[in-house]
Amino acid sequence: MSPILEVKNLVKNYGAVEILKNINVSIESGDFLVLVGPSGCGKSTLLNCIAGLEPITGGEIHIGGRNMTDVSPKDRDIAMVFQSYALYPTMTVAKNITFGMKVRGVDKMTQAAKLAEVAKQLQIEPLLNRRPGQLSGGQRQRVAMGRALVRDPKLFLFDEPLSNIDAKLRVEMRTEIKRLHHDLGASMVYVTHDQIEAMTLATKIVVLKGGVIQQIGTPAEIYNRPENLFVADFMGSPAMNLIPAKARKNGAGTKLEIARENEVPLIFTDTAGPDLPDDVILGLRPEDIAEAGFRAGQHVQTAECLVDIVEPAGADTFVVVRLGGKEVTARLHAETQAKPGKPLQFAFDLGKVSYFAPETGQRLN
Amino acid sequence: MSEWLERHVPKMVLAPSFIAILLFVYGFIVWTGWVSLTRSRLLPKYDIVGFIQYDRLFDSPRWDTAMNNLFIFGALFIVISMALGLLLAILLDQKVRTEGVLRTIYLYPMALSLIVTGTAWKWILNPGLGIESVIRGWGFESFRFDWLVNPDFAIYTVVIAGVWQASGFVMALFLAGLRSVDEEIIKAAQVDGIPTVRIYSAIIIPSMAPIFLSAFIVLAHLAIKSFDLVIALTGGGPGYATDLPATYMYALAFSRGDIGQAASSAMVMMMVVFAIVVPYLYSELRAKNV
Amino acid sequence: MSDFAASTDPTSLTKQSNFSRIALRWLLYVLLGVFALYYLMPLFVMVTTSLKSLEEIRTGSLVSLPREITFDAWATAWSGACTGIQCEGLKPFFWNSIQLAVPAVILSTLFGALNGYVIAQWQFRGANLIFSLMLFGCFIPFQVVLLPMARVLGIMGLAGTIPGLIFVHVIYGIGFTTLFFRNYYVTVPHELVKAAKVDGAGFFRTFWSIFMPLSLPIIVVTVIWQFTQIWNDFLFGVSFSQAGTQPVTVALNNIVNSTTGVKEYNVDMAAAIIAALPTLFVYVVAGKYFIRGLTAGSVKG
Numbered sequence: 001m002s003p004i005l006e007v008k009n010l011v012k013n014y015g016a017v018e019i020l021k022n023i024n025v026s027i028e029s030g031d032f033l034v035l036v037g038p039s040g041c042g043k044s045t046l047l048n049c050i051a052g053l054e055p056i057t058g059g060e061i062h063i064g065g066r067n068m069t070d071v072s073p074k075d076r077d078i079a080m081v082f083q084s085y086a087l088y089p090t091m092t093v094a095k096n097i098t099f100g101m102k103v104r105g106v107d108k109m110t111q112a113a114k115l116a117e118v119a120k121q122l123q124i125e126p127l128l129n130r131r132p133g134q135l136s137g138g139q140r141q142r143v144a145m146g147r148a149l150v151r152d153p154k155l156f157l158f159d160e161p162l163s164n165i166d167a168k169l170r171v172e173m174r175t176e177i178k179r180l181h182h183d184l185g186a187s188m189v190y191v192t193h194d195q196i197e198a199m200t201l202a203t204k205i206v207v208l209k210g211g212v213i214q215q216i217g218t219p220a221e222i223y224n225r226p227e228n229l230f231v232a233d234f235m236g237s238p239a240m241n242l243i244p245a246k247a248r249k250n251g252a253g254t255k256l257e258i259a260r261e262n263e264v265p266l267i268f269t270d271t272a273g274p275d276l277p278d279d280v281i282l283g284l285r286p287e288d289i290a291e292a293g294f295r296a297g298q299h300v301q302t303a304e305c306l307v308d309i310v311e312p313a314g315a316d317t318f319v320v321v322r323l324g325g326k327e328v329t330a331r332l333h334a335e336t337q338a339k340p341g342k343p344l345q346f347a348f349d350l351g352k353v354s355y356f357a358p359e360t361g362q363r364l365n
Numbered sequence: 366m367s368e369w370l371e372r373h374v375p376k377m378v379l380a381p382s383f384i385a386i387l388l389f390v391y392g393f394i395v396w397t398g399w400v401s402l403t404r405s406r407l408l409p410k411y412d413i414v415g416f417i418q419y420d421r422l423f424d425s426p427r428w429d430t431a432m433n434n435l436f437i438f439g440a441l442f443i444v445i446s447m448a449l450g451l452l453l454a455i456l457l458d459q460k461v462r463t464e465g466v467l468r469t470i471y472l473y474p475m476a477l478s479l480i481v482t483g484t485a486w487k488w489i490l491n492p493g494l495g496i497e498s499v500i501r502g503w504g505f506e507s508f509r510f511d512w513l514v515n516p517d518f519a520i521y522t523v524v525i526a527g528v529w530q531a532s533g534f535v536m537a538l539f540l541a542g543l544r545s546v547d548e549e550i551i552k553a554a555q556v557d558g559i560p561t562v563r564i565y566s567a568i569i570i571p572s573m574a575p576i577f578l579s580a581f582i583v584l585a586h587l588a589i590k591s592f593d594l595v596i597a598l599t600g601g602g603p604g605y606a607t608d609l610p611a612t613y614m615y616a617l618a619f620s621r622g623d624i625g626q627a628a629s630s631a632m633v634m635m636m637v638v639f640a641i642v643v644p645y646l647y648s649e650l651r652a653k654n655v
Numbered sequence: 656m657s658d659f660a661a662s663t664d665p666t667s668l669t670k671q672s673n674f675s676r677i678a679l680r681w682l683l684y685v686l687l688g689v690f691a692l693y694y695l696m697p698l699f700v701m702v703t704t705s706l707k708s709l710e711e712i713r714t715g716s717l718v719s720l721p722r723e724i725t726f727d728a729w730a731t732a733w734s735g736a737c738t739g740i741q742c743e744g745l746k747p748f749f750w751n752s753i754q755l756a757v758p759a760v761i762l763s764t765l766f767g768a769l770n771g772y773v774i775a776q777w778q779f780r781g782a783n784l785i786f787s788l789m790l791f792g793c794f795i796p797f798q799v800v801l802l803p804m805a806r807v808l809g810i811m812g813l814a815g816t817i818p819g820l821i822f823v824h825v826i827y828g829i830g831f832t833t834l835f836f837r838n839y840y841v842t843v844p845h846e847l848v849k850a851a852k853v854d855g856a857g858f859f860r861t862f863w864s865i866f867m868p869l870s871l872p873i874i875v876v877t878v879i880w881q882f883t884q885i886w887n888d889f890l891f892g893v894s895f896s897q898a899g900t901q902p903v904t905v906a907l908n909n910i911v912n913s914t915t916g917v918k919e920y921n922v923d924m925a926a927a928i929i930a931a932l933p934t935l936f937v938y939v940v941a942g943k944y945f946i947r948g949l950t951a952g953s954v955k956g
Contacts, residue, residue: 371857371858374857374858374859375773375777375779375858376773376779378769378770378773378858379769379770379773379774379782379785381766382766382770382789382829382833383785383788383789385826385829386788386789386792386826386829386830387788389800389804389807389826389827390792390795390800390827391788391792392803393799393800393803393804394795394799394800396802396803397799397800397802397803400802409802409806453687453690456683456686456687456690457687459683461683461684461687463687467687467691468946469939469942470691470694470695471690471691471694472938472942472946473694473698473935473938473939473942474694474697476883476887476931476934476935476937476938477887477931477934477935478886478887478888478889478904478907478930478931478934479887479889480887480889480904480907480908480927480930481887481904481907481927481928481930481931482697484907484908484911484923484924484926484927485697485698485700485701485924485927486697487911488700488701488704488920488923488924489696489697489700489717491920494712494713494717494920495717496717498716498717499716499717499718502716529693529694529697533694537946586794589796590796590797590890592798592889592890593889593890593904596889596893596908596912597889597908597911597912600912610798611796611798611890614798614801615798615801615890615893615894618801618802619894624802627801627802628802630798631796631798631799631801631802632799634796634798634799635795635796635798635799638794638795638796642791642794643791646787646790646791646794
């Protein structure tokens with residue numbers, strides 16, 4: 001079974017500026033691919049290239065096994081939901097949804113049938129005679145999805161559809177999109193700058209920065225084994241702690257020395273004994289730093305640190321300490337007795353650690 | 366094939382208009398400029414002989430009068446229209462109840478042809494039967510208001526009629542500008558206890574600088590194009606007293622059959638407009654691209 | 656803008672400031688009223704003069720109401736006044752203006768709409784340059800194109816004809832109409848065109864189904880502006896028409912400035928009003944759109 005979408009060596013230049021550099025990604029039918037990255041990383045451009053709304057400078061795009069590189073958007077068997085929904089303002093909801101069919105010359109009976117089907121599925125039947133201006137944000141999004149659904153495409157493309165909604169509604173709509181994906185088994189490509197959206201919706205994530213792919217992987221892979229410092233920092237909230245350390249081989253293991261202000265350096269020993277350069281960056285997620293006694297494991301090591309800030313957050317309490325000149329966040333249980341300025345015993349799970357080279361930012365383990 | 370077509374349709378749609386503008390605006394300007402350098406009389410000749418037409422032009426006393434009139438009329442017309450327009454706008458801005466009606470009244474002259482305006486004011490300023498006779502009828506026996514037929518004062522009648530026509534438009538511009546000033550800044554100033562007049566002079570009017578500029582450009586443009594008004598009001602007279610470059614050009618082109626002169630006078634008009642409008646357009650477009 | 660004369664000081668000065676507030680308010684209304692008179696006076700004079708007999712005009716005062724209302728001047732102006740050799744009044748020329756204005760307005764608006772649509776929504780290299788060149792064309796004094804245009808019209812066989820005038824007005828109106836539509840379409844989100852592309856609509860389909868329906872406000876502004884400009888034009892009319900094809904403004908000028916016979920001021924005034932009626936009517940009915948058109952190009956730059 002060929003992949004539903006294949007992007008091969010895609011290059012996109014705008015004049016002399018390279019916007020997308022050698023992009024390679026493919027997904028299978030039923031995948032939910034999320035393109036995520038900071039503003040200006042090229043994710044929207046990539047989506048527009050897949051849609052055929054932007055011409056590409058080099059490379060190929062295959063959809064459903066066919067080379068669509070020079071094919072116009074309407075023939076690519078895709079549907080798109082835009083950030084502002086782009087509903088036709090002077091047409092009713094019904095006309096908005098059937099416009100594409102009308103252009104293609106589909107007969108009126110089929111149009112009506114498909115409209116009814118989609119309206120039922122998205123529960124927008126009472127809205128069919130209203131104009132976009134009379135709808136709420138959530139309703140507009142559903143109409144936009146209806147317009148996409150009615151095309152029965154091989155690929156659904158979403159361009160930051162939740163960016164314009166307020167936070168509470170956003171969570172609801174996110175769940176709706178996920179449910180839609182589950183119910184239809186459709187293949188979706190989704191662009192967002194919100195890494196939480198990426199993590200919750202995706203089956204596969206592409207992290208982009210400056211037009212270059214930083215990492216492709218499942219949410220778990222991206223989360224647990226980030227390929228470089230950028231991905232480690234960008235994905236996951238709160239962000240992964242990135243602590244500068246000095247590494248030295250010590251018998252079978254590796255000694256890691258982390259400098260501390262006004263204190264003796266913190267020393268860990270990684271018994272796995274990885275080969276590390278002298279200067280290294282240690283990556284540990286806040287949930288892998290607990291209060292001593294609350295975390296067990298083969299690679300857990302304890303140490304006493306001076307507590308800097310305590311942030312109760314309901315179900316957890318986030319505690320900040322300073323290590324290696326950086327602020328390090330630990331996620332402790334809610335009833336912790338940590339107090340600012342007082343030392344506390346922490347447990348560091350080195351089994352979850354990621355090592356990065358400081359100059360290249362690349363992952364070492 | 367249809368892909369190529371789709372991509373180029375926008376250009377093809379714009380092309381006719383663009384080509385028309387290239388030909389009938391820029392091409393014609395070149396033609397007129399060319400002819401202004403020849404000895405053309407009734408028919409155009411295309412051998413360039415240099416600037417003799419311009420020499421003749423600048424030597425002509427009639428042209429001197431016309432250019433003088435342009436500056437006098439232009440300056441007075443622009444200044445008075447702007448002042449009146451600004452005053453009216455400020456007055457109307459004071460939450461007046463009948464604002465809609467008043468605005469309609471101040472602006473309707475702009476909907477009239479300059480020929481109609483000229484005709485009306487020609488009648489009103491008629492020495493024997495117009496305002497002069499009305500004021501005399503009220504008892505001021507020796508009141509004279511024969512500007513219309515007085516070579517030294519006739520140009521000012523054009524100013525009066527022109528200001529009547531255009532000041533309403535300036536008012537509309539300024540009113541829109543006054544209203545676009547941020548309410549919050551004004552409220553802050555009021556809370557600070559700044560007197561009304563000061564609020565206008567120190568905050569509101571300076572922030573309207575771009576609108577002053579727009580109004581100036583439009584009025585200057587109107588002044589330079591003033592042809593209809595003069596023809597209807599004074600016919601360019603008495604004699605040549607109210608000639609403007611526009612009427613000079615027309616007379617030499619169609620009555621005198623001196624195309625070379627007409628062309629050179631048209632080119633001079635162009636260059637005056639150029640000198641005013643080009644810097645404005647340039648700064649506007651640059652500001653938008655930034 | 657709030658009422659500035661309102662005082663925030665609750666002391667005994669209130670009585671005094673109340674008085675000055677009312678006085679200022681009165682002064683404001685008086686001033687506004689005086690100016691209103693200044694603008695209305697010519698219209699008043701035109702109407703009253705047109706309803707007077709020549710006798711009354713000669714013996715009466717400019718500003719007095721007619722002692723005896725007669726519509727003779729109107730009848731003459733419409734069908735009997737002399738515009739040179741012919742003495743058929745304004746009627747045939749009024750019709751000329753209609754024949755000229757209607758097609759010219761429709762055509763220039765149509766071109767402006769399509770051009771504005773292209774420039775605002777279908778970016779291509781050079782589109783902005785083309786727009787600037789077209790815009791600049793609006794500002795030239797038309798004297799500079801009179802001579803060559805006269806020749807070209809002659810070559811095309813359109814000299815002195817109404818189609819020739821239509822041609823001229825359309826060409827020189829496109830700059831403004833394009834500006835209006837472009838400024839309007841620029842506010843329409845570009846994603847609409849993208850969505851239409853995905854739905855399969857091309858250039859013209861998108862224009863017809865999506866942009867046209869939402870263009871009513873700007874179409875009204877443009878039509879009113881163009882109609883006013885074209886109906887009121889004199890320069891092109893007097894340069895490119897001949898005795899039978901002159902528009903109403905040229906005919907009016909001929910009536911008023913004809914040197915033969917007695918000056919019939921009442922006929923002149925009636926004729927002026929007749930010539931002004933269409934644009935005045937449009938202004939009264941749809942004035943706010945007219946104002947929007949005037950300020951649209953200027954305030955927004």
